[in-house]
Amino acid sequence: MPGSTGCSLKLRETVLNRKNGETKVRSSDPVSVHDEIKAIIKKEDRFLITTHVRPDGDSLASVLVFAGLLDAFRKSCRICIDDGVPRKYDFLPGIERVKSFDDLPDSSGIGTAVVLDASGLERTGRIGDRIPETARIVNIDHHEGNSRFGEVNCILTGSSSTAEIVYDLYRRCDLPLTPEVARLVYTGIVCDTGCFRFANTGAQTLETAAEMVRAGADPGKIIHDLQNRHSAHTLQALGHALTRIRFFLDDAVVGMHLTCQDLKQFPEADTEGFVNYLRMIEGPSVQFFINEVQPGRHRVSLRSHEKDVNQIAGRLGGGGHARAAGCDITGNLEQVQDRILGCLSAVFKAGRAD
Amino acid sequence: MPGSTGCSLKLRETVLNRKNGETKVRSSDPVSVHDEIKAIIKKEDRFLITTHVRPDGDSLASVLVFAGLLDAFRKSCRICIDDGVPRKYDFLPGIERVKSFDDLPDSSGIGTAVVLDASGLERTGRIGDRIPETARIVNIDHHEGNSRFGEVNCILTGSSSTAEIVYDLYRRCDLPLTPEVARLVYTGIVCDTGCFRFANTGAQTLETAAEMVRAGADPGKIIHDLQNRHSAHTLQALGHALTRIRFFLDDAVVGMHLTCQDLKQFPEADTEGFVNYLRMIEGPSVQFFINEVQPGRHRVSLRSHEKDVNQIAGRLGGGGHARAAGCDITGNLEQVQDRILGCLSAVFKAGRAD
Numbered sequence: 193m194p195g196s197t198g199c200s201l202k203l204r205e206t207v208l209n210r211k212n213g214e215t216k217v218r219s220s221d222p223v224s225v226h227d228e229i230k231a232i233i234k235k236e237d238r239f240l241i242t243t244h245v246r247p248d249g250d251s252l253a254s255v256l257v258f259a260g261l262l263d264a265f266r267k268s269c270r271i272c273i274d275d276g277v278p279r280k281y282d283f284l285p286g287i288e289r290v291k292s293f294d295d296l297p298d299s300s301g302i303g304t305a306v307v308l309d310a311s312g313l314e315r316t317g318r319i320g321d322r323i324p325e326t327a328r329i330v331n332i333d334h335h336e337g338n339s340r341f342g343e344v345n346c347i348l349t350g351s352s353s354t355a356e357i358v359y360d361l362y363r364r365c366d367l368p369l370t371p372e373v374a375r376l377v378y379t380g381i382v383c384d385t386g387c388f389r390f391a392n393t394g395a396q397t398l399e400t401a402a403e404m405v406r407a408g409a410d411p412g413k414i415i416h417d418l419q420n421r422h423s424a425h426t427l428q429a430l431g432h433a434l435t436r437i438r439f440f441l442d443d444a445v446v447g448m449h450l451t452c453q454d455l456k457q458f459p460e461a462d463t464e465g466f467v468n469y470l471r472m473i474e475g476p477s478v479q480f481f482i483n484e485v486q487p488g489r490h491r492v493s494l495r496s497h498e499k500d501v502n503q504i505a506g507r508l509g510g511g512g513h514a515r516a517a518g519c520d521i522t523g524n525l526e527q528v529q530d531r532i533l534g535c536l537s538a539v540f541k542a543g544r545a546d
Numbered sequence: 547m548p549g550s551t552g553c554s555l556k557l558r559e560t561v562l563n564r565k566n567g568e569t570k571v572r573s574s575d576p577v578s579v580h581d582e583i584k585a586i587i588k589k590e591d592r593f594l595i596t597t598h599v600r601p602d603g604d605s606l607a608s609v610l611v612f613a614g615l616l617d618a619f620r621k622s623c624r625i626c627i628d629d630g631v632p633r634k635y636d637f638l639p640g641i642e643r644v645k646s647f648d649d650l651p652d653s654s655g656i657g658t659a660v661v662l663d664a665s666g667l668e669r670t671g672r673i674g675d676r677i678p679e680t681a682r683i684v685n686i687d688h689h690e691g692n693s694r695f696g697e698v699n700c701i702l703t704g705s706s707s708t709a710e711i712v713y714d715l716y717r718r719c720d721l722p723l724t725p726e727v728a729r730l731v732y733t734g735i736v737c738d739t740g741c742f743r744f745a746n747t748g749a750q751t752l753e754t755a756a757e758m759v760r761a762g763a764d765p766g767k768i769i770h771d772l773q774n775r776h777s778a779h780t781l782q783a784l785g786h787a788l789t790r791i792r793f794f795l796d797d798a799v800v801g802m803h804l805t806c807q808d809l810k811q812f813p814e815a816d817t818e819g820f821v822n823y824l825r826m827i828e829g830p831s832v833q834f835f836i837n838e839v840q841p842g843r844h845r846v847s848l849r850s851h852e853k854d855v856n857q858i859a860g861r862l863g864g865g866g867h868a869r870a871a872g873c874d875i876t877g878n879l880e881q882v883q884d885r886i887l888g889c890l891s892a893v894f895k896a897g898r899a900d
Contacts, residue, residue: 388742388755389773391766398756401742405749412745416851419743421828424800427788434785437778446778474775497770 225346226364229330232344233262233365238303239269240323244315247273249281249383249418251309253355253376254332256286257362258306260376264367272296274317280462283417284379285372293318304328307342309354311335332357334384352392355380356400371408378409382418386468425458432458433466439476440533444540446470447532449482449490449525467493478504478536482528490528493518499543504535579700580718583684586698587616587719592657593623594677598669601627603635603737603772605663607709607730608686610640611716612660614730618721626650628671634816637771638733639726647672658682661696663708665689686711688738690867706746709734710754725762732763736772740822745869779812786812787820793830794887798894800824801886803836803844803879821847832858832890836882844882847872853893861889 241258243251255271262269276292299322307313307329313320323329331342334351351357359377363369381401385393388401405411433448440447448470455461463483470479479495492508494501494517501517508531510519521528595612597605609625616623630646653676661667661683667674677683685696688705705711713731717723735755739747742755759765787802794801802824809815817837824833833849846862848855848871855871862885864873875882 388765389769393759393765395756395759398752398759402749402752402756405747405752411742411747415743420826420851422826424791424793424827424829427823427827428791431785431788431791434781435789437782437785439778469781472774472776473778473781475778497774 225344226361228344229332229346229361230365232304232328232330233265233267236304236328237267238301239267240299240302240305240319240327241269241271241308242305242310242316242319243273243308244310245274245317247277247281249284250353250355250380252277252281252284252287252290253380253383254308254353254358255290256284257355257358257373257376257380258308258332259286259289260370260373261358261362261365261367264365270296270302272319274319280418280421283421285375293322296322300324302327304330306330306332308332308358309334311337312339313341332361350394352390352394352397353380353384355384356397359400369403369407374404374407374409375414378404378411379414379418382414387415422462423458423460425460426462429454429458429461429463430466430469433463433481434469437470437473440529441537441540443475445478445480445533445536446473446476447480447482447529449529450484451525452484452487455484467495471495471497480532482525482532484525488522488524490521490523490525491518492521492528492532494532499539504532504539507535508532579698580715582698583686583700583715584719586658586682586684587619587621590658590682591621592655593621594653594656594659594673594681595623595625595662596659596664596670596673597627597662598664599628599671601631601635603638604707604709604734606631606635606638606641606644607734607737608662608707608712609644610638611709611712611727611730611734612662612686613640613643614724614727615712615716615719615721618719624650624656626673628673634772634775639729647676650676654678656681658684660684660686662686662712663688665691666693667695686715704748706744706748706751707734707738709738710751713754723757723761728758728761728763729768732758732765733768733772736768741769776816777812777814779814780816783808783812783815783817784820784823787817787835788823791824791827794883795891795894797829799832799834799887799890800827800830801834801836801883804838805879806838806841809838821849825849825851834886836879836886838879842876842878844875844877844879845872846875846882846886848886853897858886858889858893862886 239262241255243255259269259271271290272293273290274293277287277290281287302324305323305327307316310316310333329342331345332354333347334349334354334357336349338347340347346357348357355377362373378401381397385397429450432454433450436448438447450463467479467481477496477498478501481493483491485491494505496515500514502512502514505511505517505519508519508521510517512518521531593616595609597609613623613625625644627644628647631641631644635641656678659677659681661670664670664687683696685699686708687701688703688708688711690703692701694701700711702711709731716727732755735751739751783804786808787804790802792801804817821833821835831850831852832855835847837845839845848859850869854868856866856868859865859871859873862873862875864871866872875885
């Protein structure tokens with residue numbers, strides 16, 4: 193879920209000289225940034241396209257639409273993501289073109305690296321280090337906290353997905369909207385808006401989605417491909433977690449957990465998004481899910497309708513967005529719970545003192 | 547989930563003389579039906595608005611938008627639904643105007659009954675019997691199998707929700723789109739498309755939704771009001787059901803159940819939609835959920851991505867849509883499962899024989 197909650201376009205362009213650390217920031221309208229990127233596409237021949245580790249539907253869709261754009265200009269490109277593509281996205285048209293870090297033998301010839309949907313260059317994992325010093329970086333993203341690490345930065349925080357920004361560029365290049373591109377952009381929108389459920393869903397989001405459907409995206413099919421391809425283990429693990437729902441701090445907090453033992457029982461379980469089920473419960477203002485990924489090592493997901501869980505995750509060594517954040521904590525279950533509740537208790541007390 | 551899967555408009559108008567059972571059917575374009583309804587609104591003064599029993603978000607939104615339309619024409623109307631309004635919809639603007647059967651003292655003065663989102667008059671429960679013989683019935687719906695029981699029937703099976711049909715009428719009456727109407731129509735669309743997840747989501751659906759957002763509907767808030775107001779019991783009961791996932795008939799079928807005992811443990815659980823979680827599992831072509839609502843009496847929900855479960859439910863004394871149907875079966879859990887699997891087995895065999 194991106195941090196942006198509105199739909200107005202805010203755009204800043206940063207021209208950053210990576211070599212001497214000098215940064216010039218200037219405001220500009222989206223058109224001039226798009227023109228700048230178009231100019232780079234025309235003069236450059238050797239591109240690398242990448243995105244953040246553990247890529248999601250929006251980052252993959254963005255990567256593939258940008259690759260299609262380069263194809264149209266007959267430019268050569270490599271597409272590489274540190275840890276490759278999760279199996280569940282193997283239905284995306286063109287996904288076989290995406291390689292993982294181990295399949296990127298030599299990056300020395302790269303002239304321009306296009307980094308999509310990554311709030312910082314470090315979010316690309318090992319790929320960032322492989323970009324030659326001489327290469328230009330084009331940074332296209334919609335995250336509020338983007339560190340503007342590129343030579344050209346196209347950061348539209350009002351856009352609900354990065355795929356929409358890339359599509360806007362594609363359209364401005366007068367390229368025809370193919371059914372494949374429409375499917376990809378629709379997938380990107382659906383993934384980053386929780387299928388139009390998150391607060392970042394605006395009129396523009398729905399209008400672009402409608403345009404994609406008119407161009408050949410099949411909403412029912414895309415949702416089926418995205419949501420109905422789980423292992424039974426995922427649902428069984430979810431069931432186990434839900435039977436352990438507990439309330440804390442006078443019912444202001446609701447939490448649940450899975451242990452290593454559970455996950456051994458359901459090895460194919462994909463626990464991503466489990467915490468969101470707790471959001472459906474009326475009453476608590478904070479939700480947490482503790483997932484013991486290794487014995488004594490817990491991945492904690494925090495959600496809230498109203499509190500700043502980014503701040504809470506920060507105190508616990510993690511981070512994220514105001515309404516969705518996470519952290520890793522070591523210890524036994526009780527210790528982990530105590531640390532989370534200790535932090536939350538302090539935040540609630542501070543809130544009351546305000 | 548409505549039965550319609552496409553988005554093209556198919557409209558038939560039936561003029562039915564209820565008194566002598568004579569039925570004249572003629573095709574017409576939507577405009578003439580809308581004109582006919584507009585003419586009735588102008589000449590009639592005493593309206594009753596109703597919808598089906600166990601109303602959902604779309605039927606309630608449709609009822610309230612139609613009431614707003616009558617308000618604009620300064621027409622008096624009563625709004626009555628057999629079993630009233632489920633608590634979870636109490637956030638809808640104007641919902642306090644909706645009465646239940648027991649609050650409809652005398653219906654003799656009613657000149658026109660507007661029946662919304664009901665595929666047959668019997669779907670309104672006891673309300674249908676209360677409509678005076680002398681009253682005119684206006685039937686507005688989007689279900690494929692609508693029995694065209696009205697004097698005027700506006701049945702648009704290509705519309706993803708009835709709220710969109712009522713809004714179209716509202717718009718054709720040159721009434722201003724208020725934030726309240728926008729919120730209602732958006733709610734109707736979201737409820738009947740599973741938040742744009744079902745196959746009935748088309749470009750037109752998304753465009754109308756966008757129009758509603760521009761007019762003041764807040765997607766994030768509406769989804770929050772609709773989805774995040776559950777009792778913990780609902781999630782806990784879901785957890786119990788999911789831990790009981792089982793596969794049958796060479797993994798072609800997946801099912802789960804809840805017993806009376808479970809439901810006693812979680813009295814506030816709302817089990818509506820539990821079966822849909824099983825659709826997320828890749829592989830099985832049919833999903834079922836058995837809910838023991840009373841000792842020995844089971845409500846069975848059937849879903850399928852490809853098989854006609856309406857036909858299967860029909861054999862078991864129930865019905866519904868091709869991809870979503872249900873039935874009631876008495877017996878113990880094993881007997882109920884055996885009956886379902888017996889039917890499914892026969893259908894699978896017949897399928898192979900084709």
